Amino acid sequence: MAAVRTTGERTLNRVAIASVLIVTLIFLAPIYWIVSTSFKPRNLSTTIPPTVVFTPEISPFVKLFTKRSQLRSAPTPEEYEAAPWWERLVFDGGEKVVRSGRGEVQLSGYPSRFINSLIVAITSTVLAVGMGTFTAYGFSRFKVKGEGDLLFFILSTRMLPPVVVAIPMFLMYRAVGLNDTHWGLIILYTAFNLSFSVWLMKGFIDEIPKEYEEAALVDGYTRMQAFFKVVLPEAATGIAATAVFCFITAWNEYAFALIMTNRRAQTAPPFIPSQVGSGLPDWTVIASGTFLFLLPVAIFTFLLRNHLLRGMSFGAIRK
Amino acid sequence: MAHIELKNVTKTFGKQTALRNLDLEIADGEFFVLLGETGAGKTTTLRLVAGLDKPTEGQVFIDGIDVADWGAAERDVALVLQQYSLYPRYTVRQNLEFPLKSKLRRVPDAEIAERVARVAKTLRIEHLLERKTDRLSGGEMQRVSIGRAIVRNPRVFLMDEPLSALDAKLRETLRTELKNIQMNLGQTFLFVTHDQIEAMSMGDKIGVLNKGRLVQSGTPNEIYNNPRNTFVARSVGSPPMNLIDGKLVSGRAVMTAANFELPYAGASGSVTDGRALTFGIRPEDLQVEEGAPVEALVHDIENHGVEKILTLRVGDTTLRATAPAQMRVMIEDQVRFGWDPEKVALFDHGTGMSLRHQA
Numbered sequence: 096m097a098a099v100r101t102t103g104e105r106t107l108n109r110v111a112i113a114s115v116l117i118v119t120l121i122f123l124a125p126i127y128w129i130v131s132t133s134f135k136p137r138n139l140s141t142t143i144p145p146t147v148v149f150t151p152e153i154s155p156f157v158k159l160f161t162k163r164s165q166l167r168s169a170p171t172p173e174e175y176e177a178a179p180w181w182e183r184l185v186f187d188g189g190e191k192v193v194r195s196g197r198g199e200v201q202l203s204g205y206p207s208r209f210i211n212s213l214i215v216a217i218t219s220t221v222l223a224v225g226m227g228t229f230t231a232y233g234f235s236r237f238k239v240k241g242e243g244d245l246l247f248f249i250l251s252t253r254m255l256p257p258v259v260v261a262i263p264m265f266l267m268y269r270a271v272g273l274n275d276t277h278w279g280l281i282i283l284y285t286a287f288n289l290s291f292s293v294w295l296m297k298g299f300i301d302e303i304p305k306e307y308e309e310a311a312l313v314d315g316y317t318r319m320q321a322f323f324k325v326v327l328p329e330a331a332t333g334i335a336a337t338a339v340f341c342f343i344t345a346w347n348e349y350a351f352a353l354i355m356t357n358r359r360a361q362t363a364p365p366f367i368p369s370q371v372g373s374g375l376p377d378w379t380v381i382a383s384g385t386f387l388f389l390l391p392v393a394i395f396t397f398l399l400r401n402h403l404l405r406g407m408s409f410g411a412i413r414k
Numbered sequence: 415m416a417h418i419e420l421k422n423v424t425k426t427f428g429k430q431t432a433l434r435n436l437d438l439e440i441a442d443g444e445f446f447v448l449l450g451e452t453g454a455g456k457t458t459t460l461r462l463v464a465g466l467d468k469p470t471e472g473q474v475f476i477d478g479i480d481v482a483d484w485g486a487a488e489r490d491v492a493l494v495l496q497q498y499s500l501y502p503r504y505t506v507r508q509n510l511e512f513p514l515k516s517k518l519r520r521v522p523d524a525e526i527a528e529r530v531a532r533v534a535k536t537l538r539i540e541h542l543l544e545r546k547t548d549r550l551s552g553g554e555m556q557r558v559s560i561g562r563a564i565v566r567n568p569r570v571f572l573m574d575e576p577l578s579a580l581d582a583k584l585r586e587t588l589r590t591e592l593k594n595i596q597m598n599l600g601q602t603f604l605f606v607t608h609d610q611i612e613a614m615s616m617g618d619k620i621g622v623l624n625k626g627r628l629v630q631s632g633t634p635n636e637i638y639n640n641p642r643n644t645f646v647a648r649s650v651g652s653p654p655m656n657l658i659d660g661k662l663v664s665g666r667a668v669m670t671a672a673n674f675e676l677p678y679a680g681a682s683g684s685v686t687d688g689r690a691l692t693f694g695i696r697p698e699d700l701q702v703e704e705g706a707p708v709e710a711l712v713h714d715i716e717n718h719g720v721e722k723i724l725t726l727r728v729g730d731t732t733l734r735a736t737a738p739a740q741m742r743v744m745i746e747d748q749v750r751f752g753w754d755p756e757k758v759a760l761f762d763h764g765t766g767m768s769l770r771h772q773a
Contacts, residue, residue: 306498309466312486313493314566315516328503 126389132382137188140378154184155379159387161185162193162201205384208366213391214277215362216345219284223341224334226285227292228300232322234293235300236308246297249290257287258350265354275356283355284345291344292337299333300326335402343392363388416477416569416602417442418463423472425458425626432458434626436472440619445596445603449613449649450623456606459623460572463604465489476569487518489570492563496575499559500547506558507543510534513566533565536595553584564595571596573605577612589616610650614638622646641759644766647694653723653734655694659763667693667758672731674708679755690763697723699757700735702743706752712745726751 132140134151163185170178170186178186185192193201230249234242264283265274273279303326311321327334353365367384370377396403420438424431433455440446448456461467462474465486473480481489492513493499500509510530514521521529534540537557542550550558556576563571576592577585593616596603607613613620614634621631622645630642641647647655660669668675702724713732714725722737726749735751743749760769 304498306495307501309464309486310493310495310499310501311512312466313464313489313491313572314513314562315487315490315518317487320517325501 129382129385129389132379133384133386135379135382137377137379140382152184153181154188155377155383156387157181157184158188158190158377158380159205159383160203162203163190164193165189166191204361204366205363208361208363209387211277211356211360212346212362212364212388215280215284215360216342216391218277219281219288219345220338220341222281222285223288223292223345224296224338227289227337228296228327228330228334230289230293231296231300232326234297236305246294249293252286252290261350261354264351268355273355275358275360277360279355280352280360280362283351284348287348288341288344292341295337295340296330296333299330299337303329332402335399339396339399339403342395346392417475418570418602418604419475419478420459420462421473421475423459423462423469423474425455425462425467426470432626433462433469436626436628438621438628438631440602440604442602443600445593445605445616445618447613447617447620448604448606448623449608449610449620451608451649453625454623455626456608456623457574458626460493460574460604460606463489463570464491464493464572487516490566490568491570491572492566492568494556494559494563494571494573494576496578499576500550500555500562502548504547505543506534506539506545506547506550509547509558510543510562510565513562519566529565533561536564537561537591552580553588556580556588560592560595564599569602571601571603571605573603575607576605578607578609585612592616611652614650620650622649640768640770641694642768644692644694644761647759647761651696653697655696655759656700656733657761658693658695658731658733659690660693661689661691662760663688669693669728669731672729674728676707676753677755678758691769692761692763692766694759694761695753695757697734698736699754700726700733700751701753702726702735702737702741702749702751704750706750708752709748709750712743712747712749715743715745724749 128145131147133155134153135146135149136152136154139146139149166186166189170191175183175186182192195201233239234246239245268274268279273282307325307329308318308321311325312318316324347364348362349364352362356362356365363384367381367388370381370384418438418440420436423433423436423438425433436455436459438459448459450456458467462469463476465481465484465488468482473482475481476489501512504512507530510533511526513519514526514529530543531540534543537560539554539557539561542554542558547555547558556579559576563573573592577588580588589612596616605612605616614637617634619631620634620637622629622637624645630637630646632640637646637650641650641655644657647657658669659671660667660675662668662678663675665678666675667678708728710726710728710733712724713727716723716725717739719739721739722741722743724735724737724743726733726735733751737743761767762769
């Protein structure tokens with residue numbers, strides 16, 4: 096069926112599309128900036144005006160993963176010949192790769208920070224969403240004394256700017272030996288995300304008719320079995336949406352990670368900018384670290400995109 | 415198979431009283447229909463029997479055992495709801511298997527398959543077995559829902575307006591089917607509805623609920639012919655019983671407001687004379703014919719094919735009467751009507767109680 100449109104509607108439609116394009120461009124610009132810089136040769140990274148056309152290089156990534164030191168003199172042709180292709184890229188940048196006494200290449204701090212980030216973000220997301228879902232189910236299905244007050248109390252933990260508690264938290268963590276540990280950050284991020292997770296999940300679970308569980312109860316299942324067999328699959332959309340938000344918060348958290356960790360459990364966000372100060376600022380290395388750091392969230396969101404879209408419009412679908 | 419008894423059950427939700435001192439008995443193998451308007455406490459009664467709610471006061475007995483401490487799973491009842499009764503994301507087969515896969519029952523896989531197949535055949539839903547439930551029509555959904563109840567062979571079937579969300583034609587078909595199933599299984603059914611036609615056509619016994627109280631319970635015939643009060647008289651029958659205010663004066667019913675009188679066959683005496691009464695007469699017991707005692711105007715005509723339902727106007731009072739389909743009558747025609755004096759029910763005007771029940 097061909098839609099009949101008036102000229103006015105067509106113009107309006109075009110304006111809408113144009114606005115969406117403009118907004119999208121504005122949002123994509125910084126991402127393009129980071130991605131393009133992470134493939135630039137170092138001397139092009141800070142040119143004014145910015146270099147748009149260039150031959151992409153992989154050298155920033157090589158530098159990102161290796162420990163390097165400044166070259167005092169150019170490498171001898173033999174040294175240069177003997178080096179593998181990626182080491183030559185470092186030589187070309189006026190640096191050399193640091194090797195141990197036995198000749199092993201030393202890794203930079205980035206990979207371990209990245210893994211720390213994954214451990215902390217995934218664990219705290221699982222914990223926050225898991226506990227949040229159970230709590231929300233309880234609030235949604237049972238009469239809880241002072242339900243409104245309790246829910247408000249849970250929400251009120253988010254009203255305080257986190258930085259306000261940073262110093263006391265640091266002192267407490269030091270006292271109990273939680274600073275610079277994975278669990279320290281995991282507990283912290285779980286606590287931050289829990290209130291959000293409870294509120295969001297309560298909204299989703301309220302939407303699931305309780306008749307489903309009651310049918311399961313009557314059919315010979317316990318409350319717990321009914322929860323896992325009937326409620327959880329129905330809440331998948333909500334869980335996915337909540338998980339994405341919790342993951343992004345935990346993944347991107349900077350202030351507490353900076354204060355609470357320095358080496359063992361340090362996550363990527365405080366590590367990446369710390370590279371500015373080591374030697375000459377090499378923006379291409381920082382950009383490549385940031386680019387790789389963006390990927391997990393992008394992949395996670397992409398995998399759950401269908402759930403997210405449904406989650407955003409929840410309430411409008413059912414009933 | 416089970417006998418169900420509710421003894422002096424009261425259920426309150428906060429400040430609201432849903433059920434008040436309810437006594438109810440359902441015999442083994444009986445099709446019991448609870449009839450009442452929205453908010454009368456029908457669903458609450460059902461949930462108390464199912465074990466989804468606990469009574470605030472009173473006891474529930476299944477086969478003579480007080481089931482206060484039994485959860486829904488242990489009571490072995492099956493529940494069919496108006497909607498949301500199928501598990502979403504599951505196929506029809508998975509829905510039918512679900513109750514059998516409970517750890518409580520431990521039915522062997524071969525038997526599950528066999529029982530599902532048998533139920534699917536009974537309900538003619540074999541072709542739907544592999545379909546997801548969100549791709550079923552309303553009638554198919556309710557069929558599957560009923561199937562999920564039957565497949566378990568429970569002690570009691572509880573049905574909460576299972577047909578109300580369906581269109582008229584389908585409702586009629588399923589009504590017959592459900593009644594047949596019940597007769598074949600010989601099981602106890604507790605069926606909740608607001609639709610008096612469903613109650614009349616399906617129930618072995620009907621309980622009429624009003625504002626949390628059981629007003630009357632009995633066979634459809636008892637309820638229809640001998641309503642306990644004007645509430646029951648109004649709720650059962652379509653069109654409902656005509657109720658006219660008046661009094662008895664020396665063996666004749668005198669309608670003071672409408673200003674007409676008709677003969678009354680029952681005994682009049684000190685109980686009735688001079689007392690403010692309400693006369694009840696079923697539309698089929700009003701006869702529209704020439705030479706009848708009272709004159710009226712035809713206010714409205716509904717042609718139902720098998721018969722016509724006339725609305726008659728006498729003064730400000732309107733009465734409904736059935737007439738043969740071939741009767742030739744027009745709106746605003748003048749007609750005469752009388753009643754069958756044997757079929758008149760008397761109610762106290764103040765309390766609405768039937769005098770027959772009081773005596």
